[in-house]
Amino acid sequence: MIDTDIELLKGIANQLRIHSITSTTAAGSGHPTSCCSAADVMATLFFGHMRYDAKNPHYHNNDRFILSKGHAAPLLYAAWAETGLFPTSELLKLRQFGCDLEGHPTPRLPFVDVATGSLGQGLSVGAGMALAARLDHLDYNTYVLLGDGEIAEGAVWEAASFAGIYKLNNLIAIVDDNRLGQSQATAFGHDLGIYRKRFEAFGWRVEDVDGHDIEEILEVLSGVGLNDQPLCIIAKTYKGAGVSFLQDQDGWHGKPLNQEEAAKAIAELQPCSKSGIGVPIPAPAQLPAPNHAAPASYPPINYKPGDLVATR
Amino acid sequence: MDGDTKNSTFAEKFFKKFPDRFTECFIAEQNMVGVATGFGARGKVPFASTFACFFTRAYDQIRVAGISKANLKLVGSHVGVSIGEDGPSQMALEDIAMMRAIAGSVVLYPSDAVSTEKLLEQMAQKRGIHFLRTSRPKTPVIYGNDEPFPIGGAKVLRQNAGDKVTVVAAGVTLHEALKAAEALKAEGIGITVIDAYSIKPLGKDVIKAAAQKTGNTVITVEDHYLEGGLGDAVAGELSVDGIKVHKLAVTSLPRSGKPAELLAHFGIDAAAIVKKVKSLD
Numbered sequence: 001m002i003d004t005d006i007e008l009l010k011g012i013a014n015q016l017r018i019h020s021i022t023s024t025t026a027a028g029s030g031h032p033t034s035c036c037s038a039a040d041v042m043a044t045l046f047f048g049h050m051r052y053d054a055k056n057p058h059y060h061n062n063d064r065f066i067l068s069k070g071h072a073a074p075l076l077y078a079a080w081a082e083t084g085l086f087p088t089s090e091l092l093k094l095r096q097f098g099c100d101l102e103g104h105p106t107p108r109l110p111f112v113d114v115a116t117g118s119l120g121q122g123l124s125v126g127a128g129m130a131l132a133a134r135l136d137h138l139d140y141n142t143y144v145l146l147g148d149g150e151i152a153e154g155a156v157w158e159a160a161s162f163a164g165i166y167k168l169n170n171l172i173a174i175v176d177d178n179r180l181g182q183s184q185a186t187a188f189g190h191d192l193g194i195y196r197k198r199f200e201a202f203g204w205r206v207e208d209v210d211g212h213d214i215e216e217i218l219e220v221l222s223g224v225g226l227n228d229q230p231l232c233i234i235a236k237t238y239k240g241a242g243v244s245f246l247q248d249q250d251g252w253h254g255k256p257l258n259q260e261e262a263a264k265a266i267a268e269l270q271p272c273s274k275s276g277i278g279v280p281i282p283a284p285a286q287l288p289a290p291n292h293a294a295p296a297s298y299p300p301i302n303y304k305p306g307d308l309v310a311t312r
Numbered sequence: 313m314d315g316d317t318k319n320s321t322f323a324e325k326f327f328k329k330f331p332d333r334f335t336e337c338f339i340a341e342q343n344m345v346g347v348a349t350g351f352g353a354r355g356k357v358p359f360a361s362t363f364a365c366f367f368t369r370a371y372d373q374i375r376v377a378g379i380s381k382a383n384l385k386l387v388g389s390h391v392g393v394s395i396g397e398d399g400p401s402q403m404a405l406e407d408i409a410m411m412r413a414i415a416g417s418v419v420l421y422p423s424d425a426v427s428t429e430k431l432l433e434q435m436a437q438k439r440g441i442h443f444l445r446t447s448r449p450k451t452p453v454i455y456g457n458d459e460p461f462p463i464g465g466a467k468v469l470r471q472n473a474g475d476k477v478t479v480v481a482a483g484v485t486l487h488e489a490l491k492a493a494e495a496l497k498a499e500g501i502g503i504t505v506i507d508a509y510s511i512k513p514l515g516k517d518v519i520k521a522a523a524q525k526t527g528n529t530v531i532t533v534e535d536h537y538l539e540g541g542l543g544d545a546v547a548g549e550l551s552v553d554g555i556k557v558h559k560l561a562v563t564s565l566p567r568s569g570k571p572a573e574l575l576a577h578f579g580i581d582a583a584a585i586v587k588k589v590k591s592l593d
Contacts, residue, residue, distance in 0.1 A: 113353040115379040124343045128350020158343035292355045301429050308450040309425040312389035
């Protein structure tokens with residue numbers, strides 16, 4: 001693990017919050033408060049932990065990240081902009097027709113493997129990628145960020161069961177437990193113990209953290225891959241975190257700030273924000289690419305007309 | 313990938329030969345489709361296999377794979393009433409409709425072993441979402457081993473000058489159409505028979521050309537509900553050319569029975585085709 005500057009990561013998290021607010025305010029729609037809760041986790045992952053080549057999102061041994069809670073798209077776009085992949089000015093074109101920074105992420109973007117936004121599907125795709133890594137003898141990890149409302153979806157538990165059975169210790173689920181869903185608080189709010197028991201029941205190792213304490217987040221991330229179980233990090237967070245009038249307030253899901261509100265929020269965040277541009281990102285191991293060449297030919301078939309064969 | 317049906321779908325043959333390329337996903341089809349999508353995202357060519365009806369519960373995952381322009385191959389077996397005694401909970405009668413509606417999808421429905429193998433090869437070689445519909449009953453091989461099956465094509469199997477109508481079918485009903493053609497021939501009535509193994513993209517030029525020689529009239533026959541299947545594909549694409557389409561399909565809720573009984577009762581067997589042909593002016 002590289003020598004990590006906690007203050008820098010906190011600063012980058014606030015920069016990501018600022019981008020989430022300014023881009024959604026410019027667009028007139030989006031989910032800034034859902035972004036704010038996950039900003040510390042995101043900054044830590046992208047600038048303090050994951051090993052990837054930011055200039056080459058398709059590199060075959062990059063750590064993979066799936067934003068299963070796809071409505072936090074502005075946060076994902078902000079993170080990649082801060083790596084320098086594209087100018088941060090592009091973020092203000094969020095959701096505009098013709099701009100690839102769509103309302104929810106799609107693979108038009110080089111750093112998006114699967115479209116998300118229809119909640120509950122990202123963990124399955126992540127499990128598939130983790131299994132593929134093993135088959136390809138690559139050492140990348142797959143990180144999947146989920147929302148607490150999202151994990152009511154049964155498909156999440158199908159994926160959890162699969163990951164437990166196949167001991168996918170290169171798969172890390174992070175639950176951004178910000179207590180508030182779309183129209184009301186989630187069923188279990190901040191009762192992390194309930195989520196812990198559920199993931200443990202499916203064969204996962206679970207760590208719960210203060211989702212706004214970057215040191216804690218870094219500490220549990222340092223344990224990735226240590227045993228033969230997939231890892232679930234349950235992060236206790238606050239929706240709208242970082243902005244006094246948004247934090248932990250119901251009624252803000254999917255609402256952009258108006259110009260005045262945005263200005264107030266930025267005034268709070270700007271003094272403690274830092275850019276991620278130029279921050280060194282750990283490189284992935286250079287391992288041979290898997291062979292995906294199609295076979296030269298297929299074996300010949302030898303049926304006789306009249307043979308009775310089911311097409312299945 | 314398999315959903316614990318490999319001894320019915322015979323995916324177990326792949327498992328025995330290539331165990332390191334096979335993943336048992338157990339009875340969790342939504343996850344199976346997601347895992348397959350993940351494999352596709354990592355450059356692999358994933359084939360997810362189960363009974364076609366069980367893909368319906370993964371329809372959101374399939375829809376999202378469409379949005380993702382994923383490289384995903386779905387093979388759904390045990391389609392239609394022709395599965396017989398297991399009854400409607402195991403019968404896919406909506407799957408063609410469901411898969412045609414997916415952005416950029418390819419929907420294939422081979423009638424014999426040769427065409428199945430040829431289509432599978434192409435599915436593996438081409439990018440995108442491909443759905444292959446397979447059947448439970450044994451059907452005769454009707455094509456030579458070297459016959460090509462381009463995606464978007466159709467095969468004219470019977471055609472003579474003076475044919476009364478064009479019958480378009482696929483899968484098990486293609487064989488019923490061939491039987492019907494023999495029966496009608498004995499009565500001096502000719503029908504053109506087309507194997508529409510590629511439902512999307514449809515071999516519409518082949519079908520249109522044949523229909524224009526038979527009074528611009530087509531009868532479609534499918535082991536699927538009326539809505540959204542082969543009949544709707546043909547009618548939808550050929551209506552601008554003024555082709556009339558009479559659809560034979562399963563029009564009421566099926567139940568357990570012998571495959572042949574069910575095909576007859578639900579009006580998609582050779583006798584039903586003969587009756588329909590004769591009923592036309």
